[in-house]
Amino acid sequence: MAAEAQGRAPDRGEGRPLRWRRRRSLGLTLLALGLMLLAGWGAFTVSVQRRTEQLRAESNHQLDLFAAAVQGMVRRLEPMPATVQLSTEVQALLRQPGDAARVQAASSYLRRLNAHLGGMQLFVQDQRGIVLAASDPALVGDDLSFRPYFLEALSGRVGRHFAIGVRDGVPGYYVSHPIHDGAKVVGVAVLKIGLEPVDEAWGMLGAPALLADSNQVVILSSRPEWTYTALAELPLERKVDLQVTRLYGDHRITRFPLQVDLRVDEDSQIVEGVLPAGLGASGAQGRSAASRGMLVLGRTLDGTDWRLLMFADLRPVRQQAAQDSLLAGVSAGFVLLLMLLVNQRRRIVQQKLQLNAELEEKVTARTQALSETNARLRKEVREREQAEHTLREAQDELVHAGKMAALGQLATGITHELTQPLGAIRTLSGNAVAFMQRGQLDAVSGNLAIMARLAEQMGAIIEPLKGFARKSKAQPQAARLATAVHNALFLYHQRIRNEQVTVHDATADSPLAAWCDPNRLEQVLINLIGNALDAMREQPQRALWIDAAAQDGRVALRVRDQGPGLDPALRDRVFEPFFSTKSAGGGLGLGLAISRDIAREAGGELEADNHPDGGACFTLWLPPVPHDAVP
Template sequence: MDETPADTAPPPGPSLAGWPALRRLLLTLAILCVVVGCGWAGFTVAERQGIATLRQESNHRLDLFSSAVEGVINRLEHVPATIQLNQDVLQLLRHPRNTGQRRVTSDYLRRLNAHLGSMSVFVLDDRGIVLASSNVDVPDDSRVGEDLSFRPYFLEALSGRVGRHFAIGVHGNEPGYFVSHPIRDGARVVGVATIKIGLHAIDKTWEMLSSQAVLADTNQVVIMSSQPEWRYTSLADLTLDRRVDLQLSRLYNNRRIDRFPLVVQLSVDEDSQVIEGVLPVGQPHHHRARNPEMLVLGRSLDGMDWRLMTFTDLRPTRRQAAVYGFMSAVAAAFVVLLALYLAQHRRILRQRHQAKRMLEEVNAALEQKVASRTQDLTDANDRLRKEVVERERAELTLRNAQGELVHTAKMAILGQLATGITHELTQPLGAIRTLSGNASEFLKRGDLNSLSGNLGIIARMADQMGNIIQPLKGFARKSLPVAVTTDIAHAVGNALFLYGPRMRKEEVDVDNRCVAGQLTAFCDPNRLEQVLINLVGNAIDAMGGGPPRTLTLQASALPDGVPPPHLPAAACPTGWVRVDVLDTGTGFAGGTADHLFEPFFTTKANGQGLGLGLVISRDIVREFHGEIEAADRPEGGARFTLYLPTGPVDPDHAA
């Protein structure tokens, strides 16, 4: 019987099961179109209304600001026409070399300038030379004798017209608006009267515009702006001929005129002189940033060659329009969703019932899994407790072993010192034996005075032997380390005392610079003595080759706030102390210094050391949160340095 293989079966036909999903997709798209359409319509209407309102408010502020600027300028621009009425001015132009007449005219101009409140008033002859000035007494801005024939306002007045120009002073470097008027003697122009009007009052009125604004002259150069970085920039690209003209006229006093940072394309109504445009988003400028879209409005000031323009950010208006659009979209979405809610209420209830049943099943499975995981966690906690107990036992065993090792090292050192100590005790014992025999004879003879002297000597000998034995008793005592305030000089003295016989025998000179009661460390005194004894013994061994044999011990306090190497300063608030053990031996050959603190490393001959002394010493010092270092001395020999805290150490900052 033939069968058709599964992989060669014909493809199934179109299924009707996909139609409900397609209907849902189409319904969703229709709802989105309605919501987006309502939102876009609301945004568009609100944007148009907002821009219209913004344009109206900006035009009103422009009118007010234009009136203020025109008032500042127009108040004084008629003054040059009246100067020629003064006979002193005409007399000066007729006799320009008359020094007295020049002084009289300058005094008149000075009084006139003070009365008007302008920046300066001056008179030029027909060659452009300043003959009299209101600022004649100002050293840097007198203008008298200055040649201003290159100024456009002079050329226009000389030709019989009224000159009006913005310019920056040549010497004072102060910007101002210059108004010039021809001075006629009969029908001939014999001079020019000029007034410089200050613009400081305009700088104080930018706030009334509530937006960024500029004033541009006839050269389309920004001469004033609410943004200081926009000043003296050109709204349009200047041609080469125009740049040459500006250089010759020095209107901007040789300032470099850069391109205005925003690319402005405006439309100007020639009848109303209204300037309007929209600055698009993302126009490049010299900082290569992105600019917000702006509404640009402007005015041409009456009777002047200036244009006033404001740049108003449209982002707040668009944000407000976006809010209206969003509210429109939300309202449309609410209506649609309300209809969908009523249509799907039954389906939601059915799905809720089904979800509840599934949740109960999931909860049951979860409870079973939690119970299993809880048991695993309990077992893990039990194992962890056992490991903690084992670790504590191991740590206790390690501490006991370390204590035994420290005590063994003490006994080894005492064994090495036994011969010298025995010699130190032999002499007092022999003297005591001889003196006691003499005391018996003196007693038999009844010589009590001699008997008393011998007994006194015996008592001193006993005290001397006690002084020898007492450090050994304290050093050999087996006890737990307890950190207390320890006099460093006392610990150094005990260490040197134990090695006294050996050092005298081997002719080792001792330079002990530690002064009793001067410096203290916070550590166990017995353990500190052991470290010093180990270091002193190593130093004596290193100097066995021959003279000079000099052992130096010194202690010093580190400056406040200066931590020891590899230790934080905050670990010990009271500070740190440094103890140096210096010898004149052979030092550390090769890489010996890098292995000094490794267990069982020693430079001594076989049978003279196990290589554990420095390891134990480092562990003892670190137990008190200190540090030990070794290095070669430049003058020869070795240096061991201990860094110890002078007070309790903060565990949170300890290394």
């Protein structure tokens, strides 16, 4: 038992440092987390302040511009009512208010002046507040003595008030001026200015905004649900005054859905406040605005008792601040981790100093492991170099295979293009034998001459095909279209006669010429005419139209058939190499591709379309003969 006790004592001694190290590690971890949270909170606070100031500066700039615009819209016509007392018609009416002729003359004057100013209404009241004359005849005779703007003008001051029209129910800005007869106020001139331009300009701010009057009642807002609500609780006597003056018509003034604590700078008249998240919201719109927090900025408009407020959303500020906080926390964690690594390195150095012998053995073992690793790496490098060499050889083989495929396409194209001239030579040679048996040597001579020309043309066919493969340039010259068409039709003369095809050649007597290689032009025509004859093979009526014209500074040569036309779904593919709509063995699908390449080499184009009267129509566009090239 004593021995067993002696054996357990070292275990308890060794357990105490282990528990201490665990507690120390836990404490350091908690400390690091605390420092990271502290750094994140500090960065969040600083970022919110800095970005709020930036948002405040940007919003104040927008607010200044909008306030200036609103002042220009509302106050540009304020001096106009003062000029009404200069009118002789108005002065005469105020001296004799009951004269119908003077009422009509003064109303006509006010109507013309209001139309020139662009106001909503312009009218004149007597000392009792009765409208004597107005631009709107419906106002004449109304008693508006209860309006504040009338009372202020009657006392000799300029009245400026928002109010809703008694008759039309349209809100406006009323400006009133006293009309003097000497030192006595004998009447009041009132101009109603429309506020529609202000409603149309809310988009300039890009944020919810409102206009409130001296009663702190919202008279205009970018959000309709805010209109005719009070920013502060109205006293009972003020509510009674509003009912008497009927400034807001029949609208019931309710409380503004957001509770905003505003601060007003008496010197600059700058209004500012913050709507904290979740405070004082009633209604869906109020809860939506208050849930994210808003910066409230405002201005008192010069010369009016109106206050302009804008609600800038603080959500982007907080989102960016949250990102800054996260970045600061991560940075603090990185610094702490770096400090931990430095401390760990210091401890490792101390351990190396204490256990030098053990470390030397470890270094030896690691050196041997590194040597083995280097040997494996050298082997892998050799294997990789061998793989790269094999890949390079495979690439060379692929390039060679591509060249062989191109040579196969070229051989196929030559076979396709030489088929028709060889058929013509076969026909002409048979005719020559028949003519010799008859003794018609002149005809034999003509056929042999044609065969010689076709042989030369066969040699010329090979060069364009090689040009199609390697994009070589042709030798352009003045090529007469009638000659090219005649030569192409001659090759198909026997087939045209056997298949009873009616040819309408409008180029026979045409002097038109194009700037291109004549042999290549004939080759294009041979392809187009051959395709047209193939398309009409099953048609009961077969006709071929060929015409040429100078158009848009170019030469247009058209070949039209009486076949079924081009399938709209396949029309864009007819110029693809090896694409053919003919039956198996009817063609290789290279003729149109080569023809379009020839046209483009000459500086022109080959287009395919269906003719309105039926059949396919191919248009060959070629450049005209230059003036300096005409002999």
